[in-house]
Amino acid sequence: MRRLRAGLLAMLMVLGLAVFAAACGGDDDSTGGGSPASKDDVDLTQGQDVTIAVITHGSGDSFWAVAKKGAEDAGKQMGVTVKYSESANDPQKQAQLIDSAVTEKVDGIAVSAPDPDAISDSLKKATDAGIPIITLNSGAEDYQELGAITHVGQTETIAGRGAGARFKEAGAKKLLCVIHEQANIGLNQRCDGAKKGLGGDVENQQVKGVDDIQTTLTEIQSKLQSDKSIDAVLTLNPDIAVAARDAIAGAGSSAKLATFDLSGDVVKAIQDGEIDFAVDQQQYLQGYLPVVFLTLYKSNANTVGGGQPVLTGPGFVTKDNAETVAKLAEEGTR
Amino acid sequence: MTEASGGGSPAAAAPAGAPPAPQPVADERLANIGVWARLLRRPEIGSLLGALVICVFFWVNTEAFGTLSGIANWTDVASTLGIMAVAVALLMIGGEFDLSAGVMTGTTGLLLGLLTTEWGFTMWPAIAVTFAFAAVVGFVNGYMVVKTKLPSFIVTLATFFVFQGVNLGYTKAVTDTVRVAGLRDVPGYDAASKVLSETFWAPHNFRLSVIWWIAIAAIATWVLARTRLGNWIFAVGGDANAARNVGVPVARVKIALFMTTAMAAALVGIMIALRLGSVQAGQGVGEEFTYIIAAVVGGCLLTGGYGSAIGASLGALIVGMAFIGIQFSGWNTDWRFLFLGVILLLAVLVNNLVRHRAEGVRR
Numbered sequence: 001m002r003r004l005r006a007g008l009l010a011m012l013m014v015l016g017l018a019v020f021a022a023a024c025g026g027d028d029d030s031t032g033g034g035s036p037a038s039k040d041d042v043d044l045t046q047g048q049d050v051t052i053a054v055i056t057h058g059s060g061d062s063f064w065a066v067a068k069k070g071a072e073d074a075g076k077q078m079g080v081t082v083k084y085s086e087s088a089n090d091p092q093k094q095a096q097l098i099d100s101a102v103t104e105k106v107d108g109i110a111v112s113a114p115d116p117d118a119i120s121d122s123l124k125k126a127t128d129a130g131i132p133i134i135t136l137n138s139g140a141e142d143y144q145e146l147g148a149i150t151h152v153g154q155t156e157t158i159a160g161r162g163a164g165a166r167f168k169e170a171g172a173k174k175l176l177c178v179i180h181e182q183a184n185i186g187l188n189q190r191c192d193g194a195k196k197g198l199g200g201d202v203e204n205q206q207v208k209g210v211d212d213i214q215t216t217l218t219e220i221q222s223k224l225q226s227d228k229s230i231d232a233v234l235t236l237n238p239d240i241a242v243a244a245r246d247a248i249a250g251a252g253s254s255a256k257l258a259t260f261d262l263s264g265d266v267v268k269a270i271q272d273g274e275i276d277f278a279v280d281q282q283q284y285l286q287g288y289l290p291v292v293f294l295t296l297y298k299s300n301a302n303t304v305g306g307g308q309p310v311l312t313g314p315g316f317v318t319k320d321n322a323e324t325v326a327k328l329a330e331e332g333t334r
Numbered sequence: 335m336t337e338a339s340g341g342g343s344p345a346a347a348a349p350a351g352a353p354p355a356p357q358p359v360a361d362e363r364l365a366n367i368g369v370w371a372r373l374l375r376r377p378e379i380g381s382l383l384g385a386l387v388i389c390v391f392f393w394v395n396t397e398a399f400g401t402l403s404g405i406a407n408w409t410d411v412a413s414t415l416g417i418m419a420v421a422v423a424l425l426m427i428g429g430e431f432d433l434s435a436g437v438m439t440g441t442t443g444l445l446l447g448l449l450t451t452e453w454g455f456t457m458w459p460a461i462a463v464t465f466a467f468a469a470v471v472g473f474v475n476g477y478m479v480v481k482t483k484l485p486s487f488i489v490t491l492a493t494f495f496v497f498q499g500v501n502l503g504y505t506k507a508v509t510d511t512v513r514v515a516g517l518r519d520v521p522g523y524d525a526a527s528k529v530l531s532e533t534f535w536a537p538h539n540f541r542l543s544v545i546w547w548i549a550i551a552a553i554a555t556w557v558l559a560r561t562r563l564g565n566w567i568f569a570v571g572g573d574a575n576a577a578r579n580v581g582v583p584v585a586r587v588k589i590a591l592f593m594t595t596a597m598a599a600a601l602v603g604i605m606i607a608l609r610l611g612s613v614q615a616g617q618g619v620g621e622e623f624t625y626i627i628a629a630v631v632g633g634c635l636l637t638g639g640y641g642s643a644i645g646a647s648l649g650a651l652i653v654g655m656a657f658i659g660i661q662f663s664g665w666n667t668d669w670r671f672l673f674l675g676v677i678l679l680l681a682v683l684v685n686n687l688v689r690h691r692a693e694g695v696r697r
Contacts, residue, residue, distance in 0.1 A: 051664075060668060083664045091614055092606050093657075096411050099539075100658050116514050118610035119685040125539075187513050 040227040050080040050298055053101035056112040056137065059088040063283060065262065067137070069332050070287030072254035073108070077297045080107075084287075091118035098122035101131075108132050108294030111137030116146055123147060127288045132297050134290040136281065138186075140309050149297060151306030152289045154281035154313035156186045160193020162314040163234055163258055163279050167198050170256055170276065172232035178220060180209045187236050190260065194234055203230070205277050210239045220247035224255065232256045238278075245274050262317060267329060270322040281313035282324075284333050335377065377641050380684030381648035384631065384677055388652055392659035399655075399662050402538040410655025413543040414439075414602045416647045418621075420547075420554045421598035421629035423646035424540065426629050427558070428591045429571035429638030430479060430486040432492035433622050434471075435599050440617030441497045441517030444505055444604035447613045449513030459608055465600050472596030476589030498619055505615040517611035523608070530601075531608035541543025543605050547647070550598070554643035572639030630651055631681040652677060 054071045057288035058064030068084050075082030083106070087094035094111070095118060101109055102125050109126055115121060123133055127147040134145040135151045167175060175198055177191035189205070195202040205223055208215040224230055224247060233248065233255050237239040241259030248255050260267060260279045269275040289310060296302040304310060317325050328334040329330045373379060398404040418435060425432055444673050449460035475493055479486045505514060516521060530546075533539035560563040569577035570584045578584045599618075607613045630636065632645025633653060656673050 026635065081664065083661065085661055085667045089610070089614075089616060091610055091617075092414070093411075096407065096658070097661055100398070100404070100661050103401065103407050104398045104662060114615055115513060115610070115612060117612035118614075120611070121609075166404065239571075271694075314643040 034074050034286045050107045050295055052080055052082050052108045052110065052294050053106045053293020054082060054084045054110045055094060055097045056086050057094055057114050058086040060086060061158035067283040067287035069196040070284035071291050074288040074291035078292060079294050082291055088146060091115045095119050095122040098126060102126050102129055106131060110136055110290035110294060112137040112138040112145060113142055120146060134293055136286045136290050140156045142183050149303050151309035152286050153215050154311060157193040159279055159281065160190035161197035164194035166277060167232045172256060174229050175232040175234055176230045177221060178196060178204055178235045178240055178244060179204055180237050182192045190236055193194055210237060213239060213243050216240060216246050217243040220244050221250045224248060225253035230255055235259040237261060238266040241275060242268050245269055255334035262329060262334060267322050267326045270317060270319055273319060280291045280315040280317050285312040378645035378648060380681040381632045381652060382647045384681060385648045385652050388655050393653060396662040399659055406538045406540045408654045408658040409544045410541045411657050412651045413541055413547040414605060415624060415628060415653055416650035417550050417598055417602050418625045419646040419650040420551050420596045420643045422625040423629040423634050423641050423643055424554055424567060424631060425591045425595050426634040426638060427571045427641040428444040428567045428588055429574065430588060430591060430668050432595045433488060433490040434497060435595055435625055436618040436620060436622030437494050437497045438596055438599035439603040440501050442600040443607035443613040443617055444514055444608050446604055447517055448508060450520040451514060451516045452508055457526040461526060461604055464604060465597060468600035469593050472593030473589060476592030480585040480588055502615045512615045513612050517607060518611040520562040527608045531605050551643050551647040558643060568639055621650055624653060627678055631677060633685055
């Protein structure tokens with residue numbers, strides 16, 4: 001009885017691991033030329049044996065899923081191995097992932113740098129080991145100090161300014177900028193940028209956030225009711241945008257609405273004319289381009305950017321291109 | 335030893351499912367069962383098996399995992415986790431939870447950062463103040479649990495939320511950003527980081543936190559196995575009333591365990607702050623479950639009174655090996671949590687088996 005149970009348990013354990021290995025192993029494109037099983041894969045890589053590590057602070061949400069797809073697509077098209085991993089906003093984990101990439105002697109590291117101090121030591125180890133670095137998404141102010149070739153991303157202020165300028169064109173006078181996360185300084189920078197772009201009156205409103213859309217809706221609606229001079233609303237998240245759309249309708253306001261970032265609902269609302277435009281930072285490029293740049297650096301010693309960051313945004317989604325974008329979003333690239 | 339009698343009674347009560355293999359000499363069979371029983375009764379067995387399987391698996395499948403630099407990578411991940419897992423394991427053996435353990439690593443790190451960069455403290459005094467603060471928080475946690483007799487799950491959940499709010503609100507109020515940076519420029523930083531966060535063994539760069547982890551696990555194991563306090567911890571977790579009736583100071587033991595957990599969180603928080611040179615307001619949030627997972631994988635029962643510090647360390651090692659191993663393998667990291675889930679389930683199954691065995695002995 002006892003042996004039986006112990007045996008059963010051992011079997012279960014082995015089975016569990018096997019299932020796991022099978023499930024994950026499917027994505028195991030190649031581990032370089034090292035293990036004999038992957039020799040066939042190496043042939044597919046056009047003779048290049050290049051591995052690029054892409055290490056972001058993402059947490060598997062829809063935004064980062066698109067960036068990941070970009071990195072993987074670039075890997076396939078360039079014929080290089082891409083190892084994508086995420087630290088879920090934990091700087092220590094990100095530093096540890098960079099350390100492990102250095103141990104593996106990868107050929108290039110693409111990294112998002114929301115907390116440059118925290119990863120500077122690990123990136124120093126990488127540059128000391130001769131591994132080229134490109135920062136992506138966050139780190140536009142710090143990429144040079146971190147020793148990166150260039151930065152691929154959208155600067156918040158420029159994107160905000162772009163949105164503000166579009167509102168100005170549409171004749172808006174007073175803009176409400178809806179901030180949905182306390183801990184995110186980037187959101188404030190967007191609103192500051194919008195103020196510069198609009199050249200008019202901008203009021204920031206801190207709302208409850210995506211965890212409590214109903215309260216957020218009420219907050220925006222009462223703001224619009226109490227201040228009728230607001231004729232434009234800028235939200236910084238697609239879910240908040242949908243709430244703001246309902247709030248505008250509920251308040252009987254005629255304010256124009258725009259948002260940062262896309263979702264299916266937002267694209268549909270743009271098609272229906274309920275949202276004027278969306279600011280898209282095209283994060284697919286933030287995954288895709290660093291892999292291409294690092295591969296070119298490796299194979300052809302090219303450096304992109306000329307000491308300046310490479311901007312992936314702001315791209316704008318309006319009624320004109322919403323249909324195309326909607327199709328691409330279904331494929332996971334927008 | 336009670337292996338013979340303990341092993342005997344359930345076997346006799348069991349249905350006729352005994353192994354069919356021929357066993358001519360009865361004494362030999364008893365001896366065999368004794369070894370099995372002794373092995374299976376160890377709380378570490380599940381995590382030890384798991385750690386071995388995972389280690390061999392990644393060692394064979396990736397090039398970097400078995401190199402010294404690779405080992406430095408995964409022991410690095412396991413070390414800060416392991417320090418917390420050991421403390422949380424002691425607390426769980428004592429029959430309580432601390433859901434604020436994760437966020438405390440952030441709170442203490444932020445406190446250290448604010449003391450040094452905003453309020454003019456040098457590094458060592460700031461570290462002392464941080465530990466004192468953690469001791470007070472641990473005391474308050476323990477005192478509330480003991481006095482109110484509410485489940486520690488609820489009390490520390492409240493602490494968790496309180497500190498999550500304070501961490502963010504206060505950091506933003508003081509620094510206008512969501513992190514405290516610039517610790518590397520503080521006087522005394524170099525000395526403190528030489529003790530707490532540097533690396534050693536030059537080309538491979540093992541973390542000092544690994545040494546701390548091993549030392550803490552060894553001390554905890556010694557306390558549990560060889561000291562009166564260790565007996566008390568098992569007693570209060572096994573049956574607090576019975577323990578009280580035989581004269582164990584239940585309240586004091588529990589409060590001491592909460593203080594230990596909070597101080598361990600301070601140690602880890604300080605280590606991370608020194609290592610990164612900056613602290614993020616969201617630091618540690620959600621990690622408390624990883625600590626509990628490591629402890630449970632290491633054989634701690636959720637009901638208390640049973641578990642081991644070595645097991646918790648092995649649990650942390652599993653998490654560390656999986657984290658780096660998956661990275662080295664180039665697997666799609668989307669699946670990482672599947673791995674944790676499978677490990678947790680298997681460990682709980684092993685533990686369940688062990689508990690039946692332990693109960694069998696008691697009867």
